[in-house]
Amino acid sequence: MSLQEKYQTILDLANQNGTTYELSEGEGVLHINGTAPHAEAKQQLWDEYNRIDPDYRGGDLMLNIAVSGAESAGNTYTVQSGDNLSKIASKYGITWQQIHEANKDTISDPDKIFPGQELTIPGA
Amino acid sequence: MKIKFLTFFCLAAVLFLAACGKSDADLQKAVTDKLKADNVAGVTAGVKDGVATLTGEVADITVKNKAEASAKSVEGIKSVVNSLTLKPLPTPVPAPPDPMLKGKVDEALKKAGCTGVTIESKDGKIIASGTVADAKYAECVQAIMQSGATGFDNKIVKGK
Numbered sequence: 001m002s003l004q005e006k007y008q009t010i011l012d013l014a015n016q017n018g019t020t021y022e023l024s025e026g027e028g029v030l031h032i033n034g035t036a037p038h039a040e041a042k043q044q045l046w047d048e049y050n051r052i053d054p055d056y057r058g059g060d061l062m063l064n065i066a067v068s069g070a071e072s073a074g075n076t077y078t079v080q081s082g083d084n085l086s087k088i089a090s091k092y093g094i095t096w097q098q099i100h101e102a103n104k105d106t107i108s109d110p111d112k113i114f115p116g117q118e119l120t121i122p123g124a
Numbered sequence: 125m126k127i128k129f130l131t132f133f134c135l136a137a138v139l140f141l142a143a144c145g146k147s148d149a150d151l152q153k154a155v156t157d158k159l160k161a162d163n164v165a166g167v168t169a170g171v172k173d174g175v176a177t178l179t180g181e182v183a184d185i186t187v188k189n190k191a192e193a194s195a196k197s198v199e200g201i202k203s204v205v206n207s208l209t210l211k212p213l214p215t216p217v218p219a220p221p222d223p224m225l226k227g228k229v230d231e232a233l234k235k236a237g238c239t240g241v242t243i244e245s246k247d248g249k250i251i252a253s254g255t256v257a258d259a260k261y262a263e264c265v266q267a268i269m270q271s272g273a274t275g276f277d278n279k280i281v282k283g284k
Contacts, residue, residue, distance in 0.1 A: 004185040004210065011186045023184055026215040029275050046262065056265045057278045062216075064270045 003030035007061055010048045017041040019065065031062045039067050039093035079117040085110055088119065098122050146200045148172055154198045162194045167208060169195060174202040181209050219248030219274045226250075229271045238264035241280055249275035255283040 004011070004023070007030060014021050014034060019041050021034030036042040042065045049056060049063055077088060085096035085107075100110045102122040107113060146154070152171040159167055164187060167180045176195045182188050192206045219225050226245035233241050241264055244251040250273040256264050261282050268276055 002185075002210075008185045008189070011184060012189075015186055023213050024216040025213040027275065029216070030213075031216045031274075046266065050262070055261070055278075055282070056269075059275065059277055062269050062273070062276060063266075064272075066270070 003028075003060055007032070007049070007052060009052065010045055010063070013044055013048050017044055019045065021065075029060055029062055031064065033064045035066050035068050037068055038091050040090065042067055043093050075121050077119045077121050079113050079115050079119060081115045083113065083115070085113065088121075092121055094122065148174070151176070151198065151200050155195050155201065158194050158198050159191060162190065164191045164194055167191045171201070174200060175205060176201050176203075177205040177207060179207050181211050183211055185210060216274050217272070219272055222246065222248070225271065225273060229268055229273065232267040232271050233264060236260075236263050236267040238267060240283075243268070245273070249273060249277065251277040251279065253279040253281075255281040258282050258284065 003025065010032065011021070011023075013019075014032075014036075017036070019034045019036040021032050024031045024033070034045075036045065045063065045065055049061065053061070077091075079088070085099050089096040089099050096110065099119060099121065100107055102120045106117070106119075113119070148171045151174065152169060155169040155171060155176050159169060164182075166182050166187075167178050170177045170179070176198075178191055178195060182191065188206065188208045188210065191208060192204050195201060195204045220228065222245040225248065226243060229243050229245070229250055233239075233243070238256055238260060240256050241252055241254040243253075250268055250271070252264075252268060261280065264280060265278065268278075
């Protein structure tokens, strides 16, 4: 079985969740270098990798997925109309409490955020 | 007499068409159109006796599988012979020199809070050992794989 066949479900998932990727292969190692649209998409790929190779010990895959700039952790996020903390948190694969914690100065009531408000997104 | 003949002729024609279904040429066009509609590029489809044969070179295995599924979904196609080949992959970008790579990985591990992991760098490959907490394990593996190494010998032990 080729390495592409072994790890094809990761690639299928990447196509489904909007992760762009490039493949390379050398010395018996498949490299998947890609950019996921958000942290959740990246996590899906890593979950699938863990399903195929529990604890990632095979040594035949290097999975290198970045999260695209706009929604990577450590950035700021501008609140859109219809947003709530849970919804924003899910985009980054973190909890709403983490966002609340990182923005204690500006969020007094976690149920009340406003469109246009800038939030600091803590690292996942 | 004439009417009888015509009736017979019509019946025969209807039976003939029903038995044969779509011609191979029609099916080939349908498969080609379906592949185009599904954004599968670089695939040539041929149809003989209702069996589609796909040839060409595609970017990766997902395109190969998608092409087969597309062709199979066309009504009238009995089976698909998938003779698509995969484009040879380029070799990975070489890793930085070992001391630099080790420095990079050490820094990434530190940033991820992976204390307890010891690494060695050899010919662009990372050999990692030590023990990390179960909850941190995946993060530490990610930090190493995202460092630009060309290989990874993972001997990290999952602790409590």
